Amino acid sequence: MDLIDSLVGIAPGSALDAIRARRAVARDQSEASYRALFAPAVPGELSLAERFAIGAYVTGLHGASPTADHYRAALAAQSPALSEAVAQAIAATAGTGPYGRFPAGPLSAEDAPGAEAALPLAVAEALGPRLAAALPHAHFLVFHPRDAAPERFAPLLAAGWSTTGIVTLSQIVSFLAYQVRVVAGLRVLVDTLAEGAA
Amino acid sequence: MTDAILRPEGHTVPAVFTRAQLDWLPWLEPMPEAALTPEHVAALVDPARVKSGYFRLLVRDPAALEARTRTDKDIFYNTEAGLPRAERELAAAAASRLNGCIYCASVHARFATTYSKRQEDVDRLLAKGTGAELGERWNAIVAAAVALTETPMRFGPEHVARLRAAGLNDLAISDLIHAASFFNWANRLMLSLGEPAT
Secondary structure (H helix, E strand, O other), rough: OOOOHHHOOOOOOHHHHHHHHHOHHHHHHHHHHHHHHHOOOOOOOOOOOHHHHHHHHHHOOOOHHHHHHHHHHHHHHHHHHHHHHHHHHHHHHHEEEEEEOOOHHHHHHHHHHHOOOOOOOHHHHHHHHHHHHHHHHHHHHHHHHHHOOHHHHHHHHHHHOOOHHHHHHHHHHHHHHHHHHHHHHHHHHHHHHHHHHH | OOOOOOOOOOOOOOOOOOOOOOOEEOEEOOOOOHHOHHHHHOOOOHHHHOOOHHHHHHHHOOHHHHHHHHHHHHHOOOOOOOOOOHHHHHHHHHHHHHHHHHHHEEEHHHHHHHHOHHHHHHHHHHHHOOOOOHHHHHHHHHHHHHHHHHHOOOOOHHHHHHHHHHHOOOOHHHHHHHHHHHHHHHHHHHHHEEEEEE
C-alpha cells in the first residue's frame, strides 16, 4: 500500500485497488512525487521540517482530512513547536477558493477579489523568516493562484529562498493540491462502492 | 544572477480564454540548456522539452519534475478503457477555466476539441465558464471537476451518482478524479511561475 492507498483506505484486492492497478504508472509516480518532495535523496535548500510545515499548512487549508492528519503528524514528529505555529497559521488564514482577478478586459466581470494571508506576528516569529515568507505564498497558490505576479517572489528571495528552492516550494504546494483531491475524490468513490455492495 | 525576478516585455498577455496557441514566459530563470546534465535531460522525459522555458525552470528540481511528468502522461494518455481522452481533457479545461489558467485552458481546450469534435461546446465552456450548458454528460463531468477544484473540495456522493447516471463506470470516475486533480497541480505551476503571451 502506498500513501494514497493508506489515506483512502484501499485494501489489497479490493475493487478500488483493481481500479488503481489499471493506471499503474500514475499510481507509482504519484508516490514517487511524494517521495521526491518529502523524502528527497538530498534535501537541498529545504529541510524536512520546512517541507512538512508547508505540507501541514497546505493540507490544513483544505479542511480536516486524513491527508491533513498525515502531514500534521509528520510535522509534529519533526518539530512540535513548528506544528503548533502551523496550526495557528491555518486557523488565522483558512478560507475558500478559488478567487482572484483576471487580466483586465472582458473577464474583469468575473473578478472575485479576496484576502491575502496575514500571519499573526507571534506566528511569523515562531515560523522563522523562511517559512513566514513561504506560507503566505502557499496561501496564494492554494486559494487565488490567478492573482499571480512576478512581484510575489520578492518576499521569498528576500527571506533567502533561491530560484531552485522556489521551484521546489511551488511543486510541494501544487502537488499537495493534487494529492489532497485524489484522496478526497477516491474516498467518496470508495464509500459509494461500499454502499453498493451492502 | 539566477536568483532574480524576470519581467518579460514586448508581448501581449491574453485577456480572454482561447483555443489559440499561446507562448509562456517565465518569471524566474530557467536552467540554461548548456547547464543541463544527463540527469536533468532524463528528468525532462521528452527530449524536445529542453527547448521549453517552463520545463527548464521546473527541472531545477529534477526528481519532482520527472515524477510529475510521468503521472501526467499516464492520467491523460493511458486510454486503455475508462474515461475517453476527450473527457479527461474536458475535465482539465474545466479546472483550468475555474482556477483562471488561460494558458492551461488553451492547451486542453484544443485537445478536448480534437478528440471530441465538439468545438462549439468547448468554446462555450471557455466563453461562459463552468456553468455553460454542454449537455448532461458533459455538464456532469464539468460539475464534478468544479466540485473537486474548489477549496475546500465539495465533491460528494451526489456527484458520483450523477456521473454514473451519465454512463461513467467506476474506472471512468476514477480517471475523472485524477484528471481534475492533476490540473489543480498543473494550473498552480503555470499560473505562478510565468505568464501566457501572444
